[in-house]
Amino acid sequence: MLERHFQKQLQKHLSKAGISFNGSHPHDIQVKNDQLYHRLITQGSLGFGEAYMDGWWDCASLDTLTCKLLQARINKTITSPFLMLDAVLGRIFNLQSGKRTYTVGNNHYNTGNDLFQAMLDPLMLYSCASWNNADTLQQAQKNKLRLIFDKLQLKPGMHLLDIGCGWGGAAKFAAEEYGVEVTGITISSEQADLAKHMCKGLPVSIQLQDYRTLEGRFDRIYSIGMFEHVGHKNYSTYFQTANRLLAPGGLFLLHTIGGNQPATSTDPWISRYIFPNSMIPSASQVTIAMEPYVLLNNWHVLIGDYDRTLLAWHNNIEQHWHTLPQHKYPQRFQRMWRYYLLTCAGAFRARHLQVWQLLLEKRGRPLYFSDTGDRGER
Template sequence: MAGKGFQEKLNELLQAANVKLNGGRAWDIQVHDERFYRRIWAGGSLAAGEAYMDGWWDCEALDELFERLLRSRLDEKIKARDWWWDALVARIFNLQKPSRAFQIGKRHYDTGNDLFRIMLDERMIYSCGYWADASSVDEAQEAKLDLVCRKLQLKPGMKVLDIGCGWGGAARFAAERYSVEVVGITVSEQQANFAQEYCRGLPVDIRLQDYRDMNEKFDRIFSIGMFEHVGYKNYRTYMKKVRELLKPEGLFLLHTIGGNSSVTRNDPWIAKYIFPNSMLPSARQITAAAEDLFVMEDWHNFGDDYDKTLLAWYHNFEKGWPLLKEHYDERFYRMWRYYLLMCAGAFRARSNQLWQVVLSPEGIKGGYVAPRYRGKSEMELEQKIR
């Protein structure tokens, strides 16, 4: 196909999403390098992201562009020539085996605490907030943490495990607000060091440890934004380990991004530049992994809230870039911008979901009542009572 042919074919596909090449709307694609067209057809989504990082094209509103592309399912119509090879590798090899468990920590979460301090809320919670009654990302994250604790029915003195504890924000919240003892594990050295200091003086034990190496018993377990790194070959292993660690009368809350279909690999650009060896579980994959190990008590989807969360992170990132650019180059800026806005568009298009799943080993006697929305005034009143 000649260069002009590549352009015409791309233009034709984009019409289905109401997107134009070099158009005048915020979500239209502005092409700066004519090699862009051939590169897209040869490399698919990986090539599109790399071409953006290289400055070959721009878009004023990347989130709106991706919402349109994903709603029209154009991502399924343009695949790299060697996409089958990546799929084959993911099927043959366990990309998330124990010897590779710490790769995600080094590649992503150790990028720099300065970046995440500027981008995230005051507690540095790197997962979807709960925006039912929130007007800021700080309020949304506090509401989410409170929701998790209420769903787990935390009581003073309980021993709780936080799988994938991040910078310690959830562990500290649970210890301070609900008077529980928390063990938090992470595969990121920078996160562990930060969390240990952040939780100093509280009954919180932060460890640099893989979940498969745990051998204790807990009253409650939660995992917020970590299951996306487990990998489909390990979903069953993960559920078995959680069941082993959880007391018979306990509760487990899984907070994870989810996909609408079962996959064995992630988007190639995300896998290469943002989250190596990650993938989004489907509802079927989660339930199959938990089958005969747990009773399903509750399944809550608030994926639309991730769009708001990602946009809040993006605005913080843009505002803080004058400070960050002393340590990160322009290519990193374009990569991070692309990542945040692409993901926002995916959640807005409802291609990605955000699930909180509550599981119990033997079923809650008398039934489980799942909490949902609670206003700020109620939270403040309960804090005063405590």
């Protein structure tokens, strides 16, 4: 009787998004365990994700389901104590302090290079691709790198800093295609080991290091998909550090996921199972933090690209699960990973999440004009 009451209560909310329990549409929720309704009422998004991992429900189109839920703002009407607790903790504590630097590296990026090799493109770029005039993930990721490095106006002999270098694919591409020297830093030991192998023989140095402890001077800096791990209490430190490391006249390209409103925490399921202590910045949080240290040159929004990238990753890994060790990646892990990729795709499709590229300048960088009065090279 109580489960029936919970079901009716939830269905009332879901109907606003055109979603039903045990309906006939691909985005409908197929219930396998009647205890699901109580779990959703009491545990919110955390219970929703865990119940999927446990096989309590299924959905033929998880990405569409998520998109519809977010467009109808169902996430605002069904909350849980876990979400409120995470928000409070994020306001009080620095969840991305120096002592916590390597948490996300150990818990996520060290999951297994074999997993990421099966999912990603040959350069192993774990961030939004650029699908303009691209038919394959490999080409779309190369498009993204050219977009970034052309914005940075790279010239042979420059020394670049890659903050959050991943498995070294971007550094390898920059060294080979643009003739530059790259220093890459990561907080994942697995990434560092593979990056050193990938960039062997190139003018690329890979270091297992927190960005806050880095010293030196660099002509250009770029950071692709790392800012989401910085945390709102460290945004100012991040931009201050970039300004300190950037040579006079230097440029800095920040590629990051962005949110539509300020946040001090992330979704509790994502924090527990995928990216611990992660945080999606809002535009106001970024601008307030960066204004004392760098100048904004350009703010580029990539629309639709991450949805397609996540679906490509999902298709890749679904085709390769059978090639990976089952004791390492059992069925519950596979369901977790599927839920992660497809719900994130739906979140970007709903414009609940954005992708930004900010081209930033070191303060005091001169502006040159040609004899004709046209704006020249900067």
